[in-house]
Amino acid sequence: MSHFRPVALEHASRLINHGPTVLVTSADGDRRNIMAAAWSMPVEFTPPRIAIVIDKNTFTRELMLPSGRFAVCIPGAAIIDLTYAVGSVSGKDIDKFTRFGIASTVGPELGLPLVEAGCSAWMECKLIREPHTEEAYDTCFGEVVAAAADERVFAGGRWKFDDTNVDLHTIHHLGGGNFAKVSNLVAAKAL
């Protein structure tokens, strides 16, 4: 049974507000791909827009540009090794879904391959064409048109990291294949 539930688009920014490493999925015709990306962030609440750095030499860019779409899946701590693996080899040479046995579902709005097993959330995005930033800074922009999250770890528009859902805690790349897992929630008090 899937624990994924739709996330209201006005809450989509919260999925990556804290800077998790993500999996970027893409598809064009019968070609599909998945890569790791540590550099993404929200840039607008409404409509929900995000920015993500996708190197121009990646296969992902080759699929994103003509298809005008990409998805962001947020891996949990249980799939750190898989996240590192799909960020260490290019889909130009292999189908990473097959090579690493990655199950995917079909996105509701854009038909993108989405990973739910081991992930805590996903977002489907329409690529917003900005040729200058794409070329000069490898920075691509997207509008989130659908989002969902595992209700065991994200509900009511909030992350709920605790001891019951550690496998779904988001991961944060420190460099060189080393990651930190998100830890306890701390609410700021009014001063």
Ligand SMILES: Cc1cc2nc3c(=O)[nH]c(=O)nc-3n(C[C@H](O)[C@H](O)[C@H](O)COP(=O)(O)O)c2cc1C
């Ligand atoms: C943890 C991790 C984070 C990464 N972050 C980024 C990133 O933010 N942007 C990027 O362009 N590449 C990043 N990479 C590298 C790509 O994932 C890598 O080049 C990948 O092989 C590209 O796959 P593709 O050619 O199949 O698209 C990262 C790799 C790892 C392991």
